[in-house]
Amino acid sequence: MAFAHSASGHPAPLAPGQNAHTSARPLDQTLATLGKRAGVRIGTAVNTDALADEPAYTRQVATQFSSVTPENVMKWDAVEPSRGSYNWKAADQLVSFARAHGQLVRGHTLVWHSQLPSWLTNGSFTPAQLRDILRKHITDEAGHFKGKIWQWDVVNEAFNDDGTLRDTIWLQQLGPGYIADAFRWAHQADPKAVLFINDYNIEGVNAKSTALYNLVKKLRGQGVPIHGVGVQGHLDVQYPAPHDIAQNLARFDALGVQTAITEADVRIPLPSDNTKVEAQNQAYSTLLQGCLLTARCTDFTVWGFTDKYSWVPSVFTGEGDANIMDADYQPKSAFTVLQQDLLLAGRHR
Incomplete structure (x- = not known):
């Protein structure tokens, strides 16, 4: 598949705060429908509190997207707040919602250095004990959702930007072999799930993405069941968009693994x-086109679709407006850009 999307194909730049629906009529098609024609699923991260309490939010999740990712409710501190005591309620509700609306679920995430329960981070465990704890967590969670998860982010953010492994509790206590172990345990617990390693700042060819490429190549050569590479896609208009993303994804394509854009948003200094x-529009388009031009790129997920529930302002002081809909659920020009890219890709299939 190949297609061109020139700058002239983008909507005219908008006044600050102006929405696409006020300046140009958006295409009368959902992202899910256009994505299906283009051969890629379009997903969103889901705030399960908003999903339960806000009909406007729920309606957009149900109609615009063909896959969902839980923002927080499958992370370790949410599902096992005290050792041996599991709380699957919110995660189960999201899985049921997805099934009712014909959507697939990306599980997020089994192994991460963040959002760990205090009983784990404050505990005193030997390496052997910690390994057993990690194996049990992966086995219990992947097993609980067996047959219900399309893709699992098994290991999340394992690398530093310079390509070295992140100095986490897992690396410190278990050594680099924890990554291969995690994939083996997840596969044993749910043999049909597609297993991903997921990270940020790996959109283009750089030290971090190259180190990840080398690890995936090595592990697959050892028979480790790693099936996909998740490229998060958290961008900022202050920096150039990763125009070599297709070149980067092609490397992983050649290894025979799937790829996906898993957490796309583009923040703006306010x-x-x-x-x-316009820079935001181009960045979103660059990410999506990189996926569309890669044969084994299966899905494109935005990390939340509305500015109302964006994580960006609380983490990046003075930045925001990162999503494809505003706080009132009106489509922004970035939304229309994604529609147009998907429409063009569908015509070229």
């Missing part, structure tokens, strides 16, 4: 203006 909005 206040916004026409130039920043």
Whole structure:
């Protein structure tokens, strides 16, 4: 599949805060429908509190997307807040919602250095004990959702930007072999799930993405059941969009693994203006086109679709407006850009 999307194909720049629906009529098709025609699932991270309490939010999740990722409710501190005591309620509800609406679920995440329960981080465990704890967690969670998860982010954010392994509790206590072990345990617990390693700042060819490539190649050569590479796609208009993303994804394609854009958003230093909005449009388009131009790229997920529930302002001071809909659920020009890219890709299939 190949297609061109020139800058002239983008909507005209908007005034700060202006939405696509006020300046140009969006295509009358959902992202899910257009994605299906283009051969890629379009997903969103889901705030399960908003899903339960806010009909406007629920309606958008149900109609615009063909896959969902839990923002927090499958992370370790949420599912096992005290040792041996599991709380699957919110995660189960999301899985049931997805099934009712014909959506697939990306599980997120089994092994991470963040959002760990205090009983784990404050505990005193030997390496052998910690290994057993990790194996039990992966086995219990992947087993609980067996047959219900399309893709699992098994290991999340294992690398530093310079390509070295992140100095986490897992690396410190278990050594680098914890990554291969995690994939083996997850596969044993749910043999049909597609297993991903997921990270940020790996959109283009750089030290981090190359180190990840080398690890995936090595592990697959050893028979480790790693099936996919998740490229998060958290971008900022202050920096150039990763225009070598297709070249980067092609490397993983050649290894025979799937790829996916798993957490796309593009933050803007506030206040916004026409130039920043156009840069955001181009960044979203660059990410999606990189996926569409890669044969084994299966899905494109935005990390939340509405600015109302964005994580960005609380983490990046003075930045925001990162999502494809505003806080009132109106589509922004970035939303229309994604529609147009998917429409063009569908015509070229």
